[in-house]
Amino acid sequence: MPGPGEREPRGQRLGTGIGWRPEIADAVERMPGVDWVEVVAENVCPGHLPESLLRLRARGVTVVPHGVSLGLGGAERPDEGRLAALAERAEALGSPLVTEHIAFVRAGGALTASPGLEAGHLLPVPRTRDALDVLCENVRIAQDALPVPLAVENIAALLSWPGEEMTEGQFLYELADRTGVRLLIDVANLHTNHVNRGEDPAAALAELPLEAIAYVHVAGGFERDGVWHDSHAHPVPRPVLDILTDLASRVLPPGVLLERDDHFPEPAELEGELESIRKAVATGRATRSRQTPATAPTAQTPATAPTAQTPHAEPTHRRPAPAGTTPPSATDARRPATSHQSAGRTTHPEPTASVPPARRTPATGPAMPVPGVEPGPQTPDTGPARPVSGCAAARQRLGLAQAALLSALVGGTPVPEGFDRVRVGVQARALAAKRADVVAKVAPELPVILGEGYRAAFLAYAQARPMSGGYRRDALDFAASLLLAGAPKDAAARRELRNWWLDRSGPAPRPRRRATRAAHAARRALLRR
Template sequence: MQPKFDKARLPMLGVGLSFRTEIAQEIVEQIDSFDFLELIVETAFAGILPDDFYEQVVGRVPVTAHGVSASLGSLDEARIDDGHLERVKAELARLRCPWFSEHLAFTKAQQVDAGQLLPLQRSQATVDFVAQKIRHMAEAVGIPVLIENIAYYFNIPGAEMDEAEFLTRVIEAADCGLLLDINNLYANCLNHGLDPMAFIDSLPADRVVEIHLAGGEEIEDVYIDTHGHAVNQAVFDLFAYACRTKAPKAVVLEREKNIPSIDELIEEIQAIKSVWQQSRMAITA
């Protein structure tokens, strides 16, 4: 049976970095600069981790795992493949993860992989369907599950609610946590004319466990979540507001393209940590 979700029982991790194999050695050499690391679980499955990853990382800093291929919104699959979940569970145990996160999206239909995180129809029927899949995943992996909001560039017809309400209904029906990606939120609000502060305000604080930060760029009047740029000031401001109002347990900096030097990443981590610590002081004051 899926254990009841309780944010208060989850550990306070601090500010970490999304692990990238391209700079694996640099990350390991500077491991003390990060409160924790987040690993895309499919990276472990692909066999491309450094040979000494578990020895050099696990046990030295906490590690969380992030999934990209469960395709929770695939309506032609009522359950996530048990074989996939067994592999995830084994990796989570090996990494000693306090929680596991996945995306509220679909990536495939009728076994055709789109190679992208695609949005769902925001309907109550989708809420009910996806919530059951999340509950199945949480029961299978045996640790708390977080669901991440994605960046989307078009709306699926037939929406019955806005994104914030849809997201809230899913995590409450699934009894899971939220991984709030601030850059995705910013992209969606900018591209679709939404109010980002109102979006954050509408989210239940007792579900917001982790925050993702990344950079993007505007291309032909569309803001794209590229993960290839530094975090911009508007996203930083929204991050600070989310920290003050939602009290997340962890923050992750993501950088997948145009990866700068490890010193530049650490400098950005320190700027993020300063905002996070100030918000925590404001909450406890």
């Protein structure tokens, strides 16, 4: 419960939680002090929920589905089938809310008249007016389709987009202000972006609408060659806990959750990390209670929390002052800046509109150019003019830019102008490695059949074959490519791989598309072997 005079975001109090994964399901059930769990939405079937989750629910433990494949930051409108699946899981789990990411996961297709490509991972959206317009419309579509409130998460990034027009805090603030969506703040991702993009976590926290926070993620990672990788497979480092403490000194988060997706340690180590998270929050609360009103970070005006009946009610945030302006408040002028607490700023209440007029701040740069697409008309004060409703042109410009980047990452095409080529290479290798890891999880027989040669063979395959149909399809296509090339060389392994592929490739319906015809041609060829 909040202390005397302590402000907190509206919404359900969740407490301290941990990401539920099958590998640690038994340990999670036995852990003391676990108030709630989060489950990857795509990994559970509503009609066949894992017994562990059912037992947790029976004990009163809240379960929140966390989506990873919706791609709300993509240029296309959210897929109705994916939205329906997310809604179904929320209802089956009796969840008070659902969460997704501010990211794009696919690009190309009809919008850009180019082949559709899958990233297999969360990629950052450019912090531009085009991307914000598209994201806001996609979030509203999702809110209308879901039976419970939606919260969206800031993501970690290995690279930066050229020509960005807003900071992360400004981008998230406008998103929450325009849609009423709640925010899932990942403090580990703020640390990642600090290392990889030079962004100050305290500055981002200072610009956020703190009252819109639904809950907080905490996770571990590792640094290699000056790049931080958000692995979710390593212990939570001290800098991430420090950012959590800074956040808790500003506002009481409704919930904090530990994420771990791989290399699971002993239960005692996970329990120790949960205790470290509790201590970090307690330290922040103690700092907040000791501060005077003149020095404490200010919690902003509470927003109207979205409900199932009013999925995107307009909040009443105070809008942050433009970057680069001098705060006139004597209170803010006295507030010191530290490594995890930026200098204060004055906020100015404004009337809230469903789509506020586009405007430029001193920090705003030129709009991101997209080859082949003419920019909109310019005005001296507001930048590109946009209609109040509809964003078809913005979708096309964003779609072309995202398709060009994703094609460079997974298809080996030239790196688009303005991107750091080294960082694009780092991201491309990270995507290929993740793709190999996930295929090994969804098709665990493949590493067994191929042995030590699995990873090298898959990475060679991935370099020439971008993913376009999900990980299970990817596993089948990988096996088929090996067999058609006469691999593996060992006859027994090749026979085992052939039987595995035939068992899972399913019946052969009448071919209707080029890709389908190619798949069935491969099947016929393999059957003749």
